Amino acid sequence: MEETNIILPDQIKCICTQCDLKKLFFGNVGNLEMxxxxxxxxxxxxxxxxxxxxxxxxxxxxxxLKSGLVKLYRTSGDKEQIIHIAKxxxxxxxxxxxxxxxxxxxxSALKDTVTCNLKMDDIHKMILKNGTFASDLMxxxxxxxxxIILEMLEVRKRNLKxxxxxxxxxxxxxxxxxxxxxxxxSRKEIAEWISMSTENVIRSLSEFRQDKVIKIFGKxxxxxxxxDLEMISxxx
Amino acid sequence: MEETNIILPDQIKCICTQCDLKKLFFGNVGNLEMxxxxxxxxxxxxxxxxxxxxxxxxxxxxxxLKSGLVKLYRTSGDKEQIIHIAKxxxxxxxxxxxxxxxxxxxxSALKDTVTCNLKMDDIHKMILKNGTFASDLMxxxxxxxxxIILEMLEVRKRNLKxxxxxxxxxxxxxxxxxxxxxxxxSRKEIAEWISMSTENVIRSLSEFRQDKVIKIFGKxxxxxxxxDLEMISxxx
DNA sequence: CGCGGCTTTGATGTTCATCAAGTAAAGTGG
DNA sequence: CCACTTTACTTGATGAACATCAAAGCCGCG
Numbered sequence: 390m391e392e393t394n395i396i397l398p399d400q401i402k403c404i405c406t407q408c409d410l411k412k413l414f415f416g417n418v419g420n421l422e423m424x425x426x427x428x429x430x431x432x433x434x435x436x437x438x439x440x441x442x443x444x445x446x447x448x449x450x451x452x453x454l455k456s457g458l459v460k461l462y463r464t465s466g467d468k469e470q471i472i473h474i475a476k477x478x479x480x481x482x483x484x485x486x487x488x489x490x491x492x493x494x495x496x497s498a499l500k501d502t503v504t505c506n507l508k509m510d511d512i513h514k515m516i517l518k519n520g521t522f523a524s525d526l527m528x529x530x531x532x533x534x535x536x537i538i539l540e541m542l543e544v545r546k547r548n549l550k551x552x553x554x555x556x557x558x559x560x561x562x563x564x565x566x567x568x569x570x571x572x573x574x575s576r577k578e579i580a581e582w583i584s585m586s587t588e589n590v591i592r593s594l595s596e597f598r599q600d601k602v603i604k605i606f607g608k609x610x611x612x613x614x615x616x617d618l619e620m621i622s623x624x625x
Numbered sequence: 626m627e628e629t630n631i632i633l634p635d636q637i638k639c640i641c642t643q644c645d646l647k648k649l650f651f652g653n654v655g656n657l658e659m660x661x662x663x664x665x666x667x668x669x670x671x672x673x674x675x676x677x678x679x680x681x682x683x684x685x686x687x688x689x690l691k692s693g694l695v696k697l698y699r700t701s702g703d704k705e706q707i708i709h710i711a712k713x714x715x716x717x718x719x720x721x722x723x724x725x726x727x728x729x730x731x732x733s734a735l736k737d738t739v740t741c742n743l744k745m746d747d748i749h750k751m752i753l754k755n756g757t758f759a760s761d762l763m764x765x766x767x768x769x770x771x772x773i774i775l776e777m778l779e780v781r782k783r784n785l786k787x788x789x790x791x792x793x794x795x796x797x798x799x800x801x802x803x804x805x806x807x808x809x810x811s812r813k814e815i816a817e818w819i820s821m822s823t824e825n826v827i828r829s830l831s832e833f834r835q836d837k838v839i840k841i842f843g844k845x846x847x848x849x850x851x852x853d854l855e856m857i858s859x860x861x
Numbered sequence: 862c863g864c865g866g867c868t869t870t871g872a873t874g875t876t877c878a879t880c881a882a883g884t885a886a887a888g889t890g891g
Numbered sequence: 892c893c894a895c896t897t898t899a900c901t902t903g904a905t906g907a908a909c910a911t912c913a914a915a916g917c918c919g920c921g
Contacts, residue, residue, distance in 0.1 A: 463775075463778055465782060468782070470778050470781065470782060472774065472778065484767065484770065484771060484774070485767060485771050486767065487760075487763040487764045487766070487767035488764050488765075488767035488768040488771055489767075489771065493771055493775060513760065516756055516759055516760050516763070517756030517757060517759075517760060518756060519756075520752055520753030520754060520755075520756060520759060521753060523752055523753075523756060523759035523760070523763070524723075524749065524752050524753060524759070526763070527723040527752070527759070527762070527763060527766065528723045528724050529724075530723070530763065530766055530767065530770075531720070531721060531722065531723035531724035531725075531766065532724040534720065534766075534770035534773075534774070535720060535721050535724055535725065535729055537770075537774060538708065538720070538770070538773060538774065538777070539699075539729060541774075541777055541781075542699055542706050542708065545706065545777075545781070545820050546701060546704070546706060546820075548908075548909095549908075549909070575866095575867065575868090576867075576868065576869095577866095577867075577868095584781050584782075585909075585910090586909070586910050586911075587867090587868085588868095588869085588870085588909095588910080588911080588912095589908090589909060589910075591868065591869060591870085592869090592870080595869075595870085607868090607918090784876075784877090785876075785877070811898095811899065811900090812899075812900065812901095813898095813899075813900095821877075821878090822877070822878050822879075823899090823900085824877095824878080824879080824900095824901080824902085825876090825877060825878075827900065827901060827902085828901085828902080831901075831902085843885095843886085843900090862921105863920105863921100864919105864920090864921090865918105865919095865920095866917105866918090866919090866920105867916105867917080867918075867919095868915105868916085868917070868918090869914100869915085869916080869917095870913105870914090870915090870916105871912105871913085871914090872911105872912085872913085873910100873911085873912080873913100874909105874910085874911080874912095875908105875909085875910070875911085876907105876908085876909075876910080877906105877907085877908075877909085878905105878906090878907075878908080879904105879905085879906080879907085880903105880904085880905080880906100881902105881903085881904085881905100882901100882902090882903090883900105883901085883902090884899105884900080884901075884902105885898105885899080885900070885901090886897105886898080886899070886900085887896100887897085887898070887899080888895100888896085888897075888898085889894100889895080889896070889897090890893105890894095890895085890896095891892100891893090891894090891895100
């Protein structure tokens with residue numbers, strides 16, 4: 390939220406009407422209305438591990454990801470609980486914003502991330518005026534919360550190894566669309582995501598490597614035997 | 626959903642404009658619009674353990690609780706995972722309905738329950754026409770999903786005894802508003818809610834009883850030492 | 862170059878699931 | 892309504908799963 394994160398629209402070549410993300414929420418917003426929103430928008434740029442949204446902060450903006458990758462989490466005491474990892478189109482900051490005046494979760498950047506921020510007031514006004522926009526937005530909210538809840542249930546019904554396998558497949562299928570990728574999170578963060586200890590996350594990864602299910606080079610992961618990994622995820 | 630569950634409006638003295646639940650969603654709906662909805666409404670009555678919504682069913686109605694108590698859960702294989710326990714005003718069936726054509730969760734009655742069912746089409750039409758209604762509905766959706774997610778996180782960060790203590794306090798504070806109440810769920814259901822084994826839920830309850838934190842007579846629970854129970858919930 | 866955080870492995874102990882066996886309660890069909 | 896069956900509840904014993912502690916190597920960063 391610091392001023393230093395602001396980048397002016399003309400620093401990024403971006404015309405709202407041509408934005409890939411337009412159809413997410415603004416597919417049914419006329420060009421005139423769109424122009425009003427467009428003129429008000431602010432981009433913010435965050436580098437890895439910078440905090441985008443801080444639990445407890447006043448909600449004044451409607452924030453969505455233009456590029457990058459973020460984690461949604463909650464802090465209690467000195468511990469963090471990761472709720473979800475989201476990429477553009479996964480509009481996580483949509484949670485809470487219509488019921489609370491303050492954010493219930495924090496969001497931070499896992500890699501360099503750019504957000505597009507609109508004034509919450511403008512969004513509220515548009516909901517009142519434009520029913521189709523309201524309807525589209527509702528669908529998005531419902532999708533996001535459904536996905537998060539179902540994902541938490543999927544994790545929760547598995548044991549340690551099943552959870553780790555599930556997370557690896559999640560990165561492969563949902564985030565990177567590839568069998569090899571660089572982990573955007575630490576082992577500790579995986580642990581905070583699946584509610585297990587860091588050591589046991591590492592032990593599971595090592596075991597998968599020994600069993601030739603995956604290859605590991607530091608943060609770099611390659612899924613070698615997808616069938617086995619899926620089996621571990623299903624049975625665990 | 627069976628026809629046998631339908632009860633005609635005049636069997637229950639109910640005028641929509643005077644309904645306690647009106648302000649939940651329809652606080653900003655005019656009397657004329659309200660009348661249209663009102664004429665279309667159907668009540669359904671369910672007895673304990675009857676299924677109100679079945680995972681996978683087509684979503685055609687907008688369902689909310691008039692009275693009773695329900696559990697929201699998901700079935701995988703032969704096991705159930707309880708997501709949330711809800712009473713009237715906690716409008717759980719709001720989840721999924723704007724993003725999916727089918728229900729992602731099941732809902733069943735924990736005690737005799739009456740639902741008020743509106744046509745989904747009418748709700749959609751009203752969202753398009755009435756911006757304030759859309760806005761109110763969004764706030765409710767956001768509240769419900771926030772509450773469920775935060776609750777799951779609270780459970781997940783605790784250990785066995787902490788979870789059991791948390792659930793007991795949940796019943797006392799959120800459901801019954803009393804330090805003594807009849808458990809509306811079995812030990813097994815508590816286990817499915819907090820992802821622990823039935824035996825260990827029972828052992829925790831027995832231990833609380835031995836330590837004179839609670840009294841137990843079958844399904845009947847009395848919280849004797851609230852401070853201790855809160856301590857267990859906090860530290861566990 | 863040194864410090865702190867991340868990663869890794871091993872050893873140990875705690876927490877929890879599972880199995881077993883018995884009692885109580887609740888539903889079912891004659 | 893009773894005998895019967897099933898489901899819920901309870902406790903103990905055992906072993907598996909997982910956390911914690913400890914120690915050492917590694918990496919990035921000021």
